[in-house]
Amino acid sequence: MAQAKKELSDAALQMIADRFKVLAEPMRLKILHTLWDGELTVGEIIAATTALQANVSKHLGILQQAGLVNRRRDGLNVYYRICDETVFALCEAVCASLHDRLAAQIGEITAAVPRRKRA
Amino acid sequence: MAQAKKELSDAALQMIADRFKVLAEPMRLKILHTLWDGELTVGEIIAATTALQANVSKHLGILQQAGLVNRRRDGLNVYYRICDETVFALCEAVCASLHDRLAAQIGEITAAVPRRKRA
DNA sequence: TTGCTACTTAGCAATATGGTTATAACAGAA
DNA sequence: TTCTGTTATAACCATATTGCTAAGTAGCAA
Numbered sequence: 001m002a003q004a005k006k007e008l009s010d011a012a013l014q015m016i017a018d019r020f021k022v023l024a025e026p027m028r029l030k031i032l033h034t035l036w037d038g039e040l041t042v043g044e045i046i047a048a049t050t051a052l053q054a055n056v057s058k059h060l061g062i063l064q065q066a067g068l069v070n071r072r073r074d075g076l077n078v079y080y081r082i083c084d085e086t087v088f089a090l091c092e093a094v095c096a097s098l099h100d101r102l103a104a105q106i107g108e109i110t111a112a113v114p115r116r117k118r119a
Numbered sequence: 120m121a122q123a124k125k126e127l128s129d130a131a132l133q134m135i136a137d138r139f140k141v142l143a144e145p146m147r148l149k150i151l152h153t154l155w156d157g158e159l160t161v162g163e164i165i166a167a168t169t170a171l172q173a174n175v176s177k178h179l180g181i182l183q184q185a186g187l188v189n190r191r192r193d194g195l196n197v198y199y200r201i202c203d204e205t206v207f208a209l210c211e212a213v214c215a216s217l218h219d220r221l222a223a224q225i226g227e228i229t230a231a232v233p234r235r236k237r238a
Numbered sequence: 239t240t241g242c243t244a245c246t247t248a249g250c251a252a253t254a255t256g257g258t259t260a261t262a263a264c265a266g267a268a
Numbered sequence: 269t270t271c272t273g274t275t276a277t278a279a280c281c282a283t284a285t286t287g288c289t290a291a292g293t294a295g296c297a298a
Contacts, residue, residue, distance in 0.1 A: 008152055012214075013145040019213045021143035025286080026132040033127055042245060055287060057246055067220045076244050076295055086216040090209060094138045097205040101186045144256080161275060174257060176276055195265055195274045239298100246293065254285080262277065268270085 022066040023090065027051060028059045032087060035069065039081030141185040142209065146170060147178050151206060154188065158200030 022028065027049070034040060034048040046056050060080055063069040070083040082088075141147065146168070153159060153167040165175050179199055182188040189202040201207075 008149070010145065013148050013152075015217055016210065016213050017143050017145045017148055019217060020139050020209075024136050024140035024143045026129065026136045027286085029132050029136055030127070033132075043243095052288070053245075054247080054289080058286090061246080067216075073245095073295085076242095078245065084216055084220075086212045089212055091135065093205045093208055093212070094135050097186075097203055098134055098138060101203075146256080162273095171258070172275075173259080173277085177256085180276080192265085192275095195272095197275060242295105242297080244294080244296105246291105248289100248291075250288085250290105252286085252288100255283085257282090258280085260278085260280105262275105264275075265273090267272080 019066060022062060022068065023087075025059070027055065028063060029091070031056065031059055031063065032068070032082060032091070035080060035082050036088075039070075039072070039079045041077040041079055043077070045080065138185060141181060141187065142206075144178070146174065147182060148210070150175065150178055150182065151187070151201060151210070154199060154201050155207075158189075158191070158198045160196040160198055162196065164199065 030049050030051075031045055034045050040048070042053075042056060042060065045060070046053050049056060060069065060071075064071050064080070068082065068084045068087055069080045072079040072081070142151075149168050149170075150164055153164050159167070161172075161175060161179065164179070165172050168175060179188065179190075183190055183199070187201065187203045187206055188199045191198040191200075
């Protein structure tokens with residue numbers, strides 16, 4: 001998995017960090033989650049997230065500027081969709097990692113707990 | 120790639136965002152980069168990153184709390200190493216995505232540039 | 239034009255974070 | 269013990285970000 005180390009300039013590090021930063025907000029993840037199965041209008045995203053319209057719009061702008069979602073106007077509605085496939089892989093990798101970590105912690109604490117009704 | 124959508128609680132979204140947030144700082148990425156090939160002491164990391172000792176120590180603490188690096192004391196020195204393999208995959212996926220996006224933008228702007236010495 | 243709906247942007251307050259400096263804690267040697 | 273080298277923590281300042289409210293823009297219909 002771990003390839004040989006390559007040189008990384010400060011500019012490159014900044015770009016990578018910026019990409020992670022876009023994904024580092026629960027509300028943006030929630031929005032991406034609503035878009036998981038396909039494109040939606042802003043109104044539909046607002047309804048699905050129960051967030052204020054101005055916030056959703058701002059976050060969508062950030063996601064678009066990062067190149068993660070695409071914008072399409074159709075009459076009064078604006079449709080957004082995920083256009084960067086790595087979003088799925090990134091989120092799933094993080095979820096898997098978090099799961100593994102918590103599972104390991106459960107194992108450790110379980111061993112320390114006096115048996116009460118360990119199934 | 121995109122699996123069927125699952126339910127995600129706010130707590131889950133927060134955990135995922137927190138993980139991304141840990142990776143969303145250039146200095147932490149730089150530290151992880153120095154650890155790419157194996158464990159190093161704090162002093163070695165400081166030398167490799169040319170950052171202040173207090174910063175490196177603080178960032179290492181954040182990385183450790185997130186479960187991304189491991190801490191091992193040996194005499195006066197403390198060794199850190201990457202202990203979450205997903206770090207590699209995440210960074211490489213982001214780099215690939217950034218590369219693709221920039222390459223696409225190059226293609227678009229190239230078509231708009233009056234041919235000067237397009238090789 | 240006016241009016242309506244859908245969405246975006248501007249400005250503000252509160253919170254959070256990173257870098258810096260200074261100090262503290264830890265481990266070993268003398 | 270004292271001294272030294274290594275790492276961690278505390279306190280502060282400056283910056284950045286989020287969510288909120290309010291105002292503005294875009295497209296369509298009458």
